[in-house]
Amino acid sequence: MPANAIDQPDDWTTPGAHPVAPGIHRIPLPLPITGLTIVNAYVLEGPDGLVLIDPGWAGPANERAVTTALAELGHRLGDVRVCLATHHHWDHYTQAFAWRETLGIQLRIGENERFSIDGFDTASPFPNHPELLARCGAEELAERVLAIDVSGAGTPYGPPDGWLRDGDRIPVRDGELEVIATPGHTRGHVVYAHSPAGVLFAGDHVLPAITPSLGFEVAPEATPLRSFISSLKLLLARPDTVLLPAHGPVGASTHTRVHEILDHHRDRLDEVNELLVAGATNAYEVARQLPWTRHRRQLDALQLEHQLSAVMEIEAHLDVLAHLGRVTLDETPAARRYNAA
Structure with a gap:
């Protein structure tokens, strides 16, 4: 682990607020998903309150975990002023959207996520997928998708307060977060680079043990793997950083993991x-x-x-x-x- 990173617990899923760099903490949060049980949120100080990245799947258990972790740092949930999502999937976005409604916390996300966010319909979560599956020869899967009952799901969802563009800067303590567009996993996925701290909040773009799905969204782009590979190579053209992923332990080198994913x-x-x-x-x-x-x-x-x-x-x-x-x-x-x- 390079000098600007801080040792992590042996089990990355251990609850609490774990320092990853000076003034930056990782908060593992529970997920109601089989096979994917934890998402990492990250908290750091902004100019007038806390900035929280990818605060999880909306629900009482998630909110309790965030509240407890913030208390370890001497903060309350009300100290959060801005939530930043790397992408629109529910395990990254919906708690932030719920707090936008209940606590007035600002929510921002990459501008090209608007296609899937604006197109979302609780009555049909995969509106284009049956046709796409049938064209790929998976007619039986297409029929099963059409039969999914999503009534009463009730997860809060909708547009953010603001859309982020590639190159935007977000003020935080000791510098800025740079918004980097990394389409592939989703059409509008972004990562956040904190150059003074030498870390990258990578979302699902670069994961330490698995590779992300491609185009699994309401309005996928036509060539998600091409975009994903280009986005990975984009990170190789930048200085290496500590990898702060959405799922899995902190990594010593973003570049090392990017090369592994490209090889895969x-x-x-x-x-x-x-x-x-x-x-x-x-x-x-x-x-x-x-x-x-x-x-x-x-x-x-x-x-x-x-x-x-x-x-x-x-x-x-x-x-x-x-x-x-x-x-x-x-x-x-x-x-x-x-x-x-």
Whole structure:
């Protein structure tokens, strides 16, 4: 761990407020998600109160965890003036939106998240996905998505107080946070760099043990893996930092993990191409033949939302292979079929 980082507990999920750099603390928060039980929020001092990054999934347990951690630092929830989200997914955004309504805390997020935020409908959380899944050969998954009952979900959701642009600066103690647009995981994902502290609040863009889903949102862009790879390379062009991820332990080097993720996707592209050479013709056929997660599970063993995400991720890899000229695409309004070049 470099000199500007502070040692962390052996178990990164340990509740509380853990210092990661002078004046900056990590707060692990509970999630109601199978397989992903914790999200890291980060708190630092602003010019007129606290700034809280990615404050979790709205609910009493989450609010209690934040309140308890802030109390360890001698603060109250009312001391928070601004919440910054790296992206619009519920485990990063909804608590901040709830506090916007109940406590008047300002909420800001990347400007290109407006497509999915403005398009969100509680009656149809995946409005475009059934059509996309069907075109990828996953008609059965498309039917299951259409059958999802989301009535009574009740999670607070809506637009922020302000949209952030690439290059915007947010004043904090001992400097500024620089907003860096990193599309890929979502269309408007951003990360926040604190250069004086030598840290990067990376959200889901750079995770220490897993890779993020691609295009799993209401209004995904057409080429999320291309954007994701470009966003990763963008970070390599900047000075290295301590990695402060949304899920997982603090990392000593953002650059080291970025190189690992780029290597993973190069390998994945080769695996997808080999399956096309062997006779697969669409994203669903490829996804069913690949192992998923660190446990190397088959597609059918995953939860529905993870199956959906997996098929869309393979479609994103096929797009890159087509862009590179390694495969050809035969596309109709009803189907996308690929062949090894």
